Amino acid sequence: xxxxxxxxxxxxxxxxxxxxxxxxxxxxxxxxxxxxxxxxxxxxxxxxxxxxxxxxxxxxxxxxxxxxxxxxxxxxxxxxxxxxxxxxxxxxxxxxxxxxxxxxxxxxxxxxxxxxxxxxxxxxxxxxxxxxxxxxxxxxxxxxxxxxxxxxxxxxxxxxxxxxxxxxxxxxxxxxxxxxxxxxxxxxxxxxxxxxxxxxxxxxxxxxxxxxxxxxxxxxxxxxxxxxxxxxxxxxxxxxxxxxxxx
Amino acid sequence: xxxxxxxxxxxxxxxxxxxxxxxxxxxxxxxxxxxxxxxxxxxxxxxxxxxxxxxxxxxxxxxxxxxxxxxxxxxxxxxxxxxxxxxxxxxxxxxxxxxxxxxxxxxxxxxxxxxxxxxxxxxxxxxxxxxxxxxxxxxxxxxxxxxxxxxxxxxxx
Numbered sequence: 001x002x003x004x005x006x007x008x009x010x011x012x013x014x015x016x017x018x019x020x021x022x023x024x025x026x027x028x029x030x031x032x033x034x035x036x037x038x039x040x041x042x043x044x045x046x047x048x049x050x051x052x053x054x055x056x057x058x059x060x061x062x063x064x065x066x067x068x069x070x071x072x073x074x075x076x077x078x079x080x081x082x083x084x085x086x087x088x089x090x091x092x093x094x095x096x097x098x099x100x101x102x103x104x105x106x107x108x109x110x111x112x113x114x115x116x117x118x119x120x121x122x123x124x125x126x127x128x129x130x131x132x133x134x135x136x137x138x139x140x141x142x143x144x145x146x147x148x149x150x151x152x153x154x155x156x157x158x159x160x161x162x163x164x165x166x167x168x169x170x171x172x173x174x175x176x177x178x179x180x181x182x183x184x185x186x187x188x189x190x191x192x193x194x195x196x197x198x199x200x201x202x203x204x205x206x207x208x209x210x211x212x213x214x215x216x217x218x219x220x221x222x223x224x225x226x227x228x229x230x231x232x233x234x235x236x237x238x239x240x241x242x243x244x245x246x247x
Numbered sequence: 248x249x250x251x252x253x254x255x256x257x258x259x260x261x262x263x264x265x266x267x268x269x270x271x272x273x274x275x276x277x278x279x280x281x282x283x284x285x286x287x288x289x290x291x292x293x294x295x296x297x298x299x300x301x302x303x304x305x306x307x308x309x310x311x312x313x314x315x316x317x318x319x320x321x322x323x324x325x326x327x328x329x330x331x332x333x334x335x336x337x338x339x340x341x342x343x344x345x346x347x348x349x350x351x352x353x354x355x356x357x358x359x360x361x362x363x364x365x366x367x368x369x370x371x372x373x374x375x376x377x378x379x380x381x382x383x384x385x386x387x388x389x390x391x392x393x394x395x396x397x398x399x400x401x402x403x404x
Contacts, residue, residue, distance in 0.1 A: 029263050037396065069399075074400050115262070135276045155270065164276055191386075193335065210335035
């Protein structure tokens with residue numbers, strides 16, 4: 001690497017580390033949280049076809065990857081068939097559902113610093129496993145500003161070599177008509193996330209019940225329906241981490 | 248915050264790569280039992296009984312203590328050999344009049360993989376055939392970030 005910083009997980013030589021074993025490499029993006037918002041939805045949400053309510057203004061200027069956990073009902077709010085949680089380049093909004101009344105529901109929004117619809121692809125360096133990472137207590141940690149370097153709670157450290165962070169291989173949009181294929185070239189089936197998108201919005205990632213499954217090869221991920229037919233534009237994230245290897 | 252690291256792409260001012268003023272989703276690699284694992288699970292022919300309808304039939308295929316002290320956010324991938332595909336969060340083996348699913352449940356103490364059969368009509372006993380799937384591979388990531396609730400059941404809504 002000509003310029004930049006690269007740091008591997010503890011217990012593995014940075015020169016042997018897989019791309020997914022890096023806690024920092026300044027050539028690629030990570031699944032960083034831009035906003036974490038604990039809030040309540042308005043007290044009187046009345047269903048009206050095609051109507052939405054504004055939930056939170058993020059002002060990022062791009063369509064971000066995000067998820068929304070409904071604490072009151074105990075499940076993620078996704079986006080499918082025109083209902084659920086969505087984002088434009090400025091704010092998160094809720095397309096009101098006829099089935100679930102979410103009045104006063106407590107939610108936790110996590111909005112990631114990831115422009116999920118943007119065509120982005122990280123360089124690939126090392127994708128063949130050479131060694132399992134084994135924490136040995138020797139590494140670095142960057143504190144969150146609280147000054148507590150003795151805490152065992154890794155939430156205190158936005159960057160630490162004793163934790164895995166999800167590095168992003170690729171983001172963008174594919175258009176599905178029954179299936180949709182993403183080429184990634186990692187050489188092994190990767191982890192992925194996906195959400196419906198449109199010209200001016202992107203839906204919430206549903207980590208509890210994603211509407212897409214994926215057939216995966218070493219070079220492609222093909223999205224297929226988990227239940228209902230999948231049609232239209234889908235925004236995706238392909239991670240550098242693999243589905244077949246726990247490292 | 249006065250100190251930290253910020254990296255940006257070459258010639259790009261946006262800090263889309265790393266900014267240690269912001270949190271990340273992270274998996275603690277020092278935990279025992281491990282918070283990032285691949286396991287194999289196998290379902291049995293559970294029966295949703297008419298006598299207990301509408302309660303779903305359920306079996307716990309895997310469980311472990313996570314020792315975080317709060318209910319964490321998790322990411323779970325089910326690899327189904329028969330269809331050679333990954334499902335995220337929940338795998339719908341059968342759905343319609345009865346849902347036969349593989350999913351997860353997390354509390355502030357434990358993480359579990361669940362096989363659940365829900366009969367929506369209750370006219371007769373329903374038996375799962377998910378035992379014919381054989382081994383199902385599960386990769387799970389338990390983040391050291393709270394989900395925001397005491398219990399995180401992937402399939403409530």
